Amino acid sequence: xQCGLCCNGALFADVRRENGDKxxxxxxxxxxxxxxxxxxxxxxxxAIYDDRPSRCRKFECKQLRAVQNGAKTAEAAxxxxxxxxxxxxxxxxxxxxxxxxxxxxxxxRRFEACQRAAKGGxxxxxxxxxxxxxxxxxxxxxxxxxxxxxxxxx
Numbered sequence: 001x002q003c004g005l006c007c008n009g010a011l012f013a014d015v016r017r018e019n020g021d022k023x024x025x026x027x028x029x030x031x032x033x034x035x036x037x038x039x040x041x042x043x044x045x046x047a048i049y050d051d052r053p054s055r056c057r058k059f060e061c062k063q064l065r066a067v068q069n070g071a072k073t074a075e076a077a078x079x080x081x082x083x084x085x086x087x088x089x090x091x092x093x094x095x096x097x098x099x100x101x102x103x104x105x106x107x108x109r110r111f112e113a114c115q116r117a118a119k120g121g122x123x124x125x126x127x128x129x130x131x132x133x134x135x136x137x138x139x140x141x142x143x144x145x146x147x148x149x150x151x152x153x154x
Contacts, residue, residue: 003081006059007039007046009106010088010141011149015055023053034106061149080148087141094134098127111138 005011017023017030025032025048038047046052063080066072091107098117100110111134117123118131 002044002078003061003063003085004039004041004044005081005084005088005145005149006056006061007034007036008041008088009034009108010084011061011145013106013108015053018054021054023051023056024048025053033104035103060151062151063149065151084141084144084148087137087144090137091134091141094130094137098123098130098134107138 012034014031014033015025015036017026025036025038032053035041036046038052039045040047046056060068063072063077067074067077088107091111095101095107095110095114098114100114100117102110105113114131114134118128123131
C-alpha cells in the first residue's frame with residue numbers, strides 16, 4: 001500500500017480487460033488508461049480494491065515477490081520503491097517544466113508527446129537542452145523499473 005507504481009502510470013500505460021472481467025473500471029471500454037482513476041495517490045491504495053481488474057489482481061512485481069519469498073525484507077523493498085518514486089518525480093517535474101503536466105496521462109505518453117513536440121520544432125533551445133536531460137532521466141528510470149519491478153513472466 002506504499003507503492004502505487006503499477007497504478008500511477010509509471011510502470012504501465014493502461015490496463016486491458018480480460019475475458020469475464022467485471023471491474024467497474026471497464027464500463028467505458030476495454031482498457032483503462034493509467035494513472036488509474038481508482039488509485040488514491042495520497043495513500044497508495046485502490047478505491048475499488050475488491051472490484052479491481054483481473055490483471056491488477058494477477059500482477060506481482062519483483063519487489064513484492066522478493067518479500068513474499070524471503071529474498072528481501074519489506075524495508076529493503078520500500079527503499080527500492082522510494083528510489084523509483086524519486087526518479088518518477090524527477091521525470092514528472094521535467095515534463096511539467098516543459099509543458100507536459102497532464103497528470104491524467106501516463107508518463108510514457110507525456111514523454112512521447114514531449115519528444116514529438118521537439119521533433120516538430122515546437123521547442124526553444126533551452127527546452128531542447130532540458131529535454132536532453134529529461135531523456136537521460138527517463139532512460140535511468142526505465143532501466144531501474146525493468147531491473148527492479150518487472151517480473152520475467154509479466
